[in-house]
Amino acid sequence: GASADTGTDVVVVGGGQAGLAAGYFLRRARARFVILDDRAEPGGAWGDYWDSLRLFSPAAHSPLPGWWMPEEPGHEYPSARHVTDYLAEYERRYDLPVRRPVAATGVRRADDALEVATTAGTWRARHVVSATGTWRRPFVPDVPGRDLYEGRQLHTVDYRSPGEFAGQRVVVVGGGNSAAQILAELSEVAHTTWLTRRPPRLMPDDVDGRVLFDVATRRTLGGTDGGVGDLGDIVMVPSVREARDRGALKAQPMAERLTPTGVAWADGSTMEADAIVWCTGFRAALDHLAPLDPFDADGRIPLDGSRCRREPRLHLVGYGDWTGAASATLIGAGRTAKAAVARIAEDLGASRPR
Ligand code: FAD
Secondary structure, eight states, X not given: OOOTTEEEEEEEEOOSHHHHHHHHHHHHTTOOEEEEOSSSSXXXXXXXXXXXXXXXXXXXXXXXXXXXXXXXXXBSSOBHHHHHHHHHHHHHHTTOOEETTOOEEEEEEETTEEEEEEXXXXXXXXXXXXXXXXXXXXXXXXXXXXXTOOSEXXXXXXXXXXXXXXXXXXXXXXXXXXXXXXXXXXXXXXXXXXXXXXXXXXXXXXXXXXXXXXXXXXXXXXXXXXXGGGGOSBOOOHHHHHHHHHTTTOEEEOOSEXXXXXXXXXXXXXXXXXXXXXXXXXXXXXXXXXXXXXXXXXXXXXXXXXXXXXXXXXXXXXXXXXXXXXXXXXXXXXXXXXXXXXXXXXXXXXXXXX
């Protein structure tokens, strides 16, 4: 079991790709550190994605630092399972000290250190890297009538495969990639309706994750701050392209409210539905940082690079572009982690990661 009141240089909270990338550079910096992850198994959120999910880009374009993802035999775009296997092997390869399952419940200031309270005792550290991702905080918009609706409601995080919805009337809400991909496969077996707040923006067919990462790289190198969304929001993976060609990707404006049996629009029209799938995104999972009071009036954490302005011993890696360009992607996590660990190593007086 984990020991209480353990002292170390750095505690990394979260053992997904972002936490592992931080671990890689902490090893190279010869820092003493531990990675705490609340899951039983390696892989972070990749272990929870729906069954058919594949990466946006070929394996060679989705590397963590040091050891690149091998190809998945027979598949140009690797499966989520392949990514979890890669992350599990990555941990072993670099002998990363991941403790599982250990959930961080609160990070506090304690004299000259930060104290990380967990489900397995308390760690003291000179620095904390938070890499808890967004999957633990699904977001559902506050649409009136949500509590009145008697059908089934689920979020992206609850969805695994289309089979159980066969023959049902299913409403998919959301204008991003999760919605488009889940809609694509549901529409093969169910009567689907797609609701989006604004018309969905499909990327050109020949744009995949490679192009998105190139855009992110240009931004890292000092380009514009325009989102990757400049290109559109939805990557036309094969299942989504096929659904579009079938005519299954026609979106309707978002409903005004839910009724006990379906949805209703402002003009009085209604539609019945057996299930509503909220593919409405995520927020950063930051509850454990609340005791540090790192938030501004808008509820955001102001950063210098990945370093928290209100608590310079705290760094954030992953989550989204606000912690570093494409920081929430496999290829971007390494860049942000490298920069964060360089700052930490300066403070620790240890050797810098090269
Ligand atoms: P996570 O993988 O969520 O890891 C965080 C870890 O911290 C988890 O194990 C979590 O359980 C744990 N944790 C959370 N809170 C605590 C706590 N308080 N204490 C301890 N542990 C905690 N990126 C790409 O590069 N290519 C793609 O093709 C791609 N496809 C995607 C498809 C989907 C559907 C989604 C949602 C994302 C996709 N991404 C893709 C983006 C990104 O790669 C993933 O979201 C990735 O999982 C983010 O990694 P992370 O380490 O930041 O977070």
